Amino acid sequence: MSEPNKTLIRGAKVLGGEVRDVLIDGETVVEVGTGIEAGGASVVEAAGRILLPGLVDLHTHLREPGREDSETVLTGTRAAASGGYTAVFAMANTFPVADTAGVVEQVWRLGREHGYCDVRPIGAVTVGLEGRKLAELGAMHDSAAAVTVFSDDGRCVDDAVIMRRALEYVKAFGGVVAQHAQEPRLTEGAQMNEGVVSAELGLGGWPAVAEESIIARDVLLAEHVGSRVHICHLSTAGSVAIVRWAKSRGIDVTAEVTPHHLLLTDELVRTYDPVYKVNPPLRTERDVTALREALADGTIDIVATDHAPHPHEDKDCEWAAAAMGMVGLETALSVVQHTMVDTGLLTWEGVADRMSFAPARIGRAEGHGRPVSAGEPANLTLLDPAYRGTVDPAGFASRSRNTPYEGRELPGRVTHTFLRGRATLMDGKLA
Amino acid sequence: MKRHLISAADLTRDDAVLILDTAEEMARVADRPIKKLPTLRGRTVVNLFFEDSTRTRISFEAAEKRLSADVINFAAKGSSVSKGESLKDTAQTLEAMGVDAVVIRHGASGAPYRLATSGWIDAAVVNAGDGTHQHPTQSLLDAFTMRRRLVGRDAGLGRDLAGRRITIVGDILHSRVARSNVQLLHTLGAEVTLVAPPTLLPVGVGHWPCAVSYDLDAVLPKSDAVMMLRVQRERMNAAFFPTEREYSRRYGLDGDRMAKMPEHAIVMHPGPMVRGMEITAEVADSDRCTAVEQVAGGVHTRMAVLYLLLGGNEPAVTHARTEETK
Ligand SMILES: [Zn+2]
Numbered sequence: 060m061s062e063p064n065k066t067l068i069r070g071a072k073v074l075g076g077e078v079r080d081v082l083i084d085g086e087t088v089v090e091v092g093t094g095i096e097a098g099g100a101s102v103v104e105a106a107g108r109i110l111l112p113g114l115v116d117l118h119t120h121l122r123e124p125g126r127e128d129s130e131t132v133l134t135g136t137r138a139a140a141s142g143g144y145t146a147v148f149a150m151a152n153t154f155p156v157a158d159t160a161g162v163v164e165q166v167w168r169l170g171r172e173h174g175y176c177d178v179r180p181i182g183a184v185t186v187g188l189e190g191r192k193l194a195e196l197g198a199m200h201d202s203a204a205a206v207t208v209f210s211d212d213g214r215c216v217d218d219a220v221i222m223r224r225a226l227e228y229v230k231a232f233g234g235v236v237a238q239h240a241q242e243p244r245l246t247e248g249a250q251m252n253e254g255v256v257s258a259e260l261g262l263g264g265w266p267a268v269a270e271e272s273i274i275a276r277d278v279l280l281a282e283h284v285g286s287r288v289h290i291c292h293l294s295t296a297g298s299v300a301i302v303r304w305a306k307s308r309g310i311d312v313t314a315e316v317t318p319h320h321l322l323l324t325d326e327l328v329r330t331y332d333p334v335y336k337v338n339p340p341l342r343t344e345r346d347v348t349a350l351r352e353a354l355a356d357g358t359i360d361i362v363a364t365d366h367a368p369h370p371h372e373d374k375d376c377e378w379a380a381a382a383m384g385m386v387g388l389e390t391a392l393s394v395v396q397h398t399m400v401d402t403g404l405l406t407w408e409g410v411a412d413r414m415s416f417a418p419a420r421i422g423r424a425e426g427h428g429r430p431v432s433a434g435e436p437a438n439l440t441l442l443d444p445a446y447r448g449t450v451d452p453a454g455f456a457s458r459s460r461n462t463p464y465e466g467r468e469l470p471g472r473v474t475h476t477f478l479r480g481r482a483t484l485m486d487g488k489l490a
Numbered sequence: 491m492k493r494h495l496i497s498a499a500d501l502t503r504d505d506a507v508l509i510l511d512t513a514e515e516m517a518r519v520a521d522r523p524i525k526k527l528p529t530l531r532g533r534t535v536v537n538l539f540f541e542d543s544t545r546t547r548i549s550f551e552a553a554e555k556r557l558s559a560d561v562i563n564f565a566a567k568g569s570s571v572s573k574g575e576s577l578k579d580t581a582q583t584l585e586a587m588g589v590d591a592v593v594i595r596h597g598a599s600g601a602p603y604r605l606a607t608s609g610w611i612d613a614a615v616v617n618a619g620d621g622t623h624q625h626p627t628q629s630l631l632d633a634f635t636m637r638r639r640l641v642g643r644d645a646g647l648g649r650d651l652a653g654r655r656i657t658i659v660g661d662i663l664h665s666r667v668a669r670s671n672v673q674l675l676h677t678l679g680a681e682v683t684l685v686a687p688p689t690l691l692p693v694g695v696g697h698w699p700c701a702v703s704y705d706l707d708a709v710l711p712k713s714d715a716v717m718m719l720r721v722q723r724e725r726m727n728a729a730f731f732p733t734e735r736e737y738s739r740r741y742g743l744d745g746d747r748m749a750k751m752p753e754h755a756i757v758m759h760p761g762p763m764v765r766g767m768e769i770t771a772e773v774a775d776s777d778r779c780t781a782v783e784q785v786a787g788g789v790h791t792r793m794a795v796l797y798l799l800l801g802g803n804e805p806a807v808t809h810a811r812t813e814e815t816k
Contacts, residue, residue, distance in 0.1 A: 250599075255694030261599035261623030261666060264693060331600035331607075375608075377577050379598030379621070 065100035075407025113145025113438030118363035125154025143440035296349035318394035333381030368459030652679030660719030
């Protein structure tokens with residue numbers, strides 16, 4: 060990484076709007092204006108590019124500790140920087156599970172050492188993700204990692220009492236519980252979205268109601284105890300309707316959608332290619348349309364990648380045996396441009412909100428998700444929206460290559476990422 | 491014909507009729523003193539069974555041996571789903587041995603498709619049943635039996651099942667046989683009706699090319715063939731239906747119900763039959779029940795499939811005559 064010094068980003072559209080020069084000195088944006096003199100600053104010519112606040116991912120799997128063959132904090136944060144992220148929240152389903160102050164501090168320290176982006180560990184809600192006993196939520200919050208988001212992601216907190224207690228308990232320190240909504244009995248043996256395609260392929264169906272029933276229960280629990288709840292990776296039109304209803308009722312709920320649920324459908328499973336096997340599963344065209352609309356109108360607050368790296372051998376097998384998940388950090392912004400911006404559903408200001416401002420606010424990521432203005436930390440992402448190219452996973456910084464977009468043309472390319480004034484990505488190359 | 495047989499959907503009407511006609515040729519060979527054809531001499535066929543099924547394996551093995559293929563039986567038990575690599579590893583081993591065709595039975599839906607399309611192997615792949623997906627040779631042998639009984643052994647040559655009304659009863663949800671049969675019978679012009687309690691019908695069944703009914707008694711008088719599927723007792727414990735007795739009363743085939751069928755109508759069962767649950771002994775042992783013919787037809791049909799996938803373009807009879815004149 061280059062040492063922090065003075066950088067002038069010249070002529071970028073800030074948040075897609077006005078063309079401005081942005082001067083960074085040290086860790087801070089010191090001036091935003093027109094005709095700013097370079098002085099001794101290194102200059103990034105940014106005509107035609109868009110400058111966004113550094114992206115924040117509320118839902119990343121970094122796999123360290125325990126599955127370093129899939130990803131490490133180092134490789135994962137390099138992937139994040141390549142995708143324009145300056146902060147990621149690392150999910151707790153590691154080995155050992157991040158359910159104690161010790162494990163979350165370890166992850167947090169690794170993030171600090173490697174420095175390609177800020178790493179905010181997520182703490183498990185229950186010990187060992189087993190859903191029976193609350194983990195030491197307060198201790199994780201009080202640790203150096205200062206955990207604010209708690210999740211058993213990968214599993215659902217399906218016991219209503221445990222969920223209620225977790226929602227209540229984290230109020231003491233302003234935490235939030237992020238629920239992986241999956242009713243376990245309704246999804247036993249589930250392999251893909253339940254519907255016409257699953258019936259034809261003979262793969263175990265994963266009904267939409269398994270997600271929706273948990274979301275409905277959890278928003279009512281949050282209302283009952285006056286707490287806030289975050290719903291991970293919405294995937295169905297019905298989930299959208301429930302969140303919309305809950306918000307209209309004043310319930311403090313936020314929700315995320317992944318880039319792949321904005322683009323891909325269960326028709327792709329006809330290939331039996333495990334690259335499309337993901338949790339929650341790819342749904343139908345109707346669901347995709349509802350998710351896009353909900354992200355546009357703010358019913359869904361944020362885009363989160365659910366970056367889920369797996370080594371080649373865990374996907375190079377038959378469908379039933381394959382691991383669930385896709386990598387996403389390095390393609391997220393392109394998919395959002397393709398599905399939301401190029402379709403006219405969202406402006407670049409909207410993208411900044413859904414991928415930076417709002418996730419930083421939900422996760423309380425200090426210094427991130429800030430406006431691009433003088434005095435703010437220089438966490439910035441510069442992208443070229445006119446770029447067209449096909450996705451080639453060989454060039455990924457992630458240790459894993461399980462992308463559903465290999466060979467697909469996607470627009471846009473992140474050229475520069477700045478973390479507190481230092482370029483972590485420069486001209487498309489990791490610094 | 492395509493290079494592999496993974497799904498009944500791989501077959502056009504003409505493909506399917508060609509297989510059935512070829513199977514009749516194969517059946518004639520079975521009536522001769524020497525039952526073997528030289529067709530696949532020097533070719534190696536592997537029966538790769540990840541899931542136990544002695545009946546299906548023996549049927550394929552008999553078909554392969556009657557075509558003079560070198561046969562390798564490979565029982566790769568159990569390990570595949572828990573340890574994902576074994577299908578690929580096994581495939582690569584077979585590839586190294588230079589096999590010409592792989593007959594695969596697997597507990598996971600899509601495993602044969604993956605084997606055929608992943609580039610792990612170059613051989614022709616024949617699906618001998620995968621998960622709850624497909625069992626195309628079973629539906630071909632069912633169609634073979636139906637055509638013989640409903641159209642006629644010789645009269646059936648070149649013909650399909652246009653206008654025949656076929657009823658399939660039982661656990662449609664978990665049945666690869668039902669999935670294959672709906673597709674193949676539709677391709678052959680038959681009208682298919684599925685009968686089951688709603689819990690044992692797949693969610694998307696309304697999009698299938700068939701009718702659906704919950705009422706067996708209403709459908710029986712309009713059926714030319716009634717295919718009873720095996721219902722596993724475990725399904726009862728998973729709340730797919732309340733009790734065995736209730737299931738039998740509503741969806742089982744007994745003598746009284748069989749009497750509601752037209753005179754010419756047949757009763758089919760893919761086997762193994764559990765007498766008492768879905769079919770009574772009286773029905774199973776009646777001469778309207780074709781279960782035993784289905785087994786014989788299975789060998790002829792599988793010979794036809796392997797011959798057409800591996801044997802080239804000449805009609806099978808040419809080979810048969812060559813053998814005779816030797
Ligand atoms: Zn999840």
